[in-house]
Amino acid sequence: MPVADLLQELESLLGKIDSWNHQYYVLDHPTVPDAEYDRSMQRLVELETQNPHWLRPDSPSQRVGGQPLAQFGQVTHDVPMLSLDNAFNDQDMQDFNRRSLDRLADVTGPLEFACEPKLDGIAVSLLYRGGVLQRGATRGDGATGEDITQNVRTIRSIPLSLRGKGYPEMLEVRGEIYMPKAGFERLNNRARERGEKTFVNPRNAAAGSLRQLDPRITAERPLEMCCYSVGLVKGGSLPDQQARVLERLQDWGFRINSESAVVQGIEACNDYYESLSARRDSLPYDIDGIVFKVNEFQLQEQLGFVSRAPRWAIARKFPAQEEVTRLLDVEFQVGRTGVITPVARLEPVFVGGVTVSNATLHNRDEVDRLDVRIGDTVIVRRAGDVIPQVVSVVIEYRLPHFRRVIFPEHCPVCQSAVEREEGEAALRCMGGLICAAQQKAAIKHFASRRALNVEGLGDKLVEQLVDEGLVSNVAELYTLSKERLLKLDRMGEKSADNILAALQDSKRTTLPRFIFALGIREVGEATALSLARHFGSWPALLASSERQLLDVDDVGPIVADHLRQFFDSLSSLEMVRSLCDAGVGWPDIECAPERDQPLAGQTWVVTGKLETLGRDDAKAYLQTLGAKVAGTVSVKTTCVVAGPGAGSKLAKAEALGIDVVDEESLLALLVAQGIQL
Numbered sequence: 001m002p003v004a005d006l007l008q009e010l011e012s013l014l015g016k017i018d019s020w021n022h023q024y025y026v027l028d029h030p031t032v033p034d035a036e037y038d039r040s041m042q043r044l045v046e047l048e049t050q051n052p053h054w055l056r057p058d059s060p061s062q063r064v065g066g067q068p069l070a071q072f073g074q075v076t077h078d079v080p081m082l083s084l085d086n087a088f089n090d091q092d093m094q095d096f097n098r099r100s101l102d103r104l105a106d107v108t109g110p111l112e113f114a115c116e117p118k119l120d121g122i123a124v125s126l127l128y129r130g131g132v133l134q135r136g137a138t139r140g141d142g143a144t145g146e147d148i149t150q151n152v153r154t155i156r157s158i159p160l161s162l163r164g165k166g167y168p169e170m171l172e173v174r175g176e177i178y179m180p181k182a183g184f185e186r187l188n189n190r191a192r193e194r195g196e197k198t199f200v201n202p203r204n205a206a207a208g209s210l211r212q213l214d215p216r217i218t219a220e221r222p223l224e225m226c227c228y229s230v231g232l233v234k235g236g237s238l239p240d241q242q243a244r245v246l247e248r249l250q251d252w253g254f255r256i257n258s259e260s261a262v263v264q265g266i267e268a269c270n271d272y273y274e275s276l277s278a279r280r281d282s283l284p285y286d287i288d289g290i291v292f293k294v295n296e297f298q299l300q301e302q303l304g305f306v307s308r309a310p311r312w313a314i315a316r317k318f319p320a321q322e323e324v325t326r327l328l329d330v331e332f333q334v335g336r337t338g339v340i341t342p343v344a345r346l347e348p349v350f351v352g353g354v355t356v357s358n359a360t361l362h363n364r365d366e367v368d369r370l371d372v373r374i375g376d377t378v379i380v381r382r383a384g385d386v387i388p389q390v391v392s393v394v395i396e397y398r399l400p401h402f403r404r405v406i407f408p409e410h411c412p413v414c415q416s417a418v419e420r421e422e423g424e425a426a427l428r429c430m431g432g433l434i435c436a437a438q439q440k441a442a443i444k445h446f447a448s449r450r451a452l453n454v455e456g457l458g459d460k461l462v463e464q465l466v467d468e469g470l471v472s473n474v475a476e477l478y479t480l481s482k483e484r485l486l487k488l489d490r491m492g493e494k495s496a497d498n499i500l501a502a503l504q505d506s507k508r509t510t511l512p513r514f515i516f517a518l519g520i521r522e523v524g525e526a527t528a529l530s531l532a533r534h535f536g537s538w539p540a541l542l543a544s545s546e547r548q549l550l551d552v553d554d555v556g557p558i559v560a561d562h563l564r565q566f567f568d569s570l571s572s573l574e575m576v577r578s579l580c581d582a583g584v585g586w587p588d589i590e591c592a593p594e595r596d597q598p599l600a601g602q603t604w605v606v607t608g609k610l611e612t613l614g615r616d617d618a619k620a621y622l623q624t625l626g627a628k629v630a631g632t633v634s635v636k637t638t639c640v641v642a643g644p645g646a647g648s649k650l651a652k653a654e655a656l657g658i659d660v661v662d663e664e665s666l667l668a669l670l671v672a673q674g675i676q677l
């Protein structure tokens with residue numbers, strides 16, 4: 001090919017890839033299939049390798065990282081990088097508003113504020129000269145930071161050269177580099193698989209990734225940058241309001257936070273805080289508060305600075321999600337299938353908005369990983385509705401006499417032997433249904449809302465029934481009499497009548513609910529539904545061979561094995577018979593032949609909060625109908641189910657013109673397909 005044509009091809013590839021990167025990493029709006037992107041990138045690298053003199057420093061191929069450094073250089077910030085004052089409640093916000101208004105004699109009405117999520121990452125400065133990235137630096141102590149140019153160049157949401165026109169000759173852009181939650185999970189999972197150390201949280205992961213002397217390591221880390229202000233500006237000018245500056249930065253190719261908003265008055269700031277606070281856990285990145293900035297630069301100038309923070313801005317912090325406390329003891333809980341879980345008893349601590357005195361330690365591997373001792377000072381994390389976790393130990397506070405955690409050799413409830421099955425992290429009590437803890441858990445599961453739904457038979461009552469020896473398995477629930485119930489502490493006539501009536505009501509059920517209620521290992525609601533639809537009746541399911549079980553969607557060798565074990569166990573079959581003798585029953589359902597998979601060949605994505613179904617069940621039901629359920633939205637997605645709090649996936653779907661439905665429509669679809677919810 002003539003050189004001129006090759007050069008033209010190179011130009012065109014550079015332009016295309018740069019624009020695809022911008023759409024993907026900055027706008028969250030992919031426009032080409034991955035294969036097309038990969039092909040173009042390969043071709044670009046090929047052209048650049050064959051013609052090294054054509055290689056430009058701002059080529060998208062140069063994001064992979066150059067040679068490792070011996071140490072980072074120092075950078076002096078021309079305009080110091082300040083920090084922010086904090087507010088912790090509405091009163092602090094009122095005070096901030098009053099202080100500001102008192103200093104602004106000319107302002108009569110409410111102040112206008114720019115509201116921005118406070119990303120929990122690392123503050124950085126990017127210097128562009130003539131629109132080309134010259135230097136990236138950390139904040140450091142605000143006056144001097146470290147030169148991390150090589151590392152920031154690998155971050156794809158940072159433009160190597162600015163888009164559009166009209167940018168100042170010298171422009172310093174500031175913002176936060178952070179690791180989105182999904183990337184953090186992936187990184188840690190990979191580290192776990194390789195037996196390497198994991199990061200405690202996305203912030204530490206971002207800091208650790210940025211502090212690498214070898215930029216090739218940084219290049220492999222899922223980092224993003226979001227801009228929130230400018231520093232040095234020379235040879236050009238910018239708009240006169242904070243929010244407008246951000247819009248301009250977006251035009252020049254930077255990522256800005258899509259949750260940012262402009263509001264009038266401090267009350268509206270508080271409303272913004274409340275509403276984002278409610279959605280905090282569904283955002284794809286960690287935030288630790290909201291930053292409120294007086295929007296007009298002219299007013300900002302009048303307000304000025306105190307020591308190291310501006311008077312025109314404040315950071316309203318969320319209650320901390322991590323706190324330090326002491327591990328008082330470790331106890332062992334026995335679950336429905338006998339799994340023994342170590343539970344940390346903690347000195348009560350206020351974290352994530354509630355007082356926490358217990359946290360799960362998961363299993364022996366986790367206790368080994370933490371290397372935790374009783375008496376240790378530990379960091380506890382409680383984020384949203386997730387159960388509290390011990391994330392790490394503060395080793396400096398350990399004293400020599402702190403005891404190691406000893407795992408029991410016998411079940412703490414029934415004294416049966418404890419075993420660890422091959423390939424499993426969990427220890428298990430082998431007592432089966434003679435273990436009172438397993439009895440209680442099995443009965444709680446059986447009576448729960450999604451199983452036989454025995455109203456009024458709550459956890460406390462189940463524990464009483466087992467402890468008093470009135471019931472030891474689910475079938476015995478149906479032998480309870482009013483007389484016996486009345487013997488229980490605090491049980492009145494009316495409650496006893498209600499429970500008996502609820503038990504009576506629970507007898508008419510459905511086959512999927514019944515299968516689920518039995519509590520067979522690994523058989524959740526969705527698998528129960530698949531089994532019911534596949535076999536249609538209990539006798540047909542019971543008579544199924546392992547091969548036939550494996551034909552069912554959702555059923556792999558492990559689930560098939562648990563099912564066969566259940567069907568081969570005399571005591572399980574006796575229990576089912578007793579339940580049926582007591583009057584528990586269901587209509588057989590029509591088998592769904594394989595072709596009855598109306599969503600076969602489709603790919604769905606579920607995002608946001610689903611109030612009725614929950615995301616896991618929604619996914620399972622969709623799979624039952626033949627759909628593939630994916631974690632990310634792409635051009636191949638058929639439909640997105642979006643609940644409240646849906647963020648970037650919803651935005652991406654809308655940008656790509658993919659169908660979006662809400663939970664109500666999904667429920668209607670499931671019902672129309674004969675799924676009994």
Ligand code: IVH
Nearest residue numbers: 082083084116117118119123176228291310
């Ligand atoms: S403005 C003078 N805006 O919070 C203004 N900071 O304690 C200084 N941060 O070091 C910063 N999101 O790392 C600003 N939208 C935002 C921010 C933000 C996160 C961080 C930043 C800074 C710290 C201030």
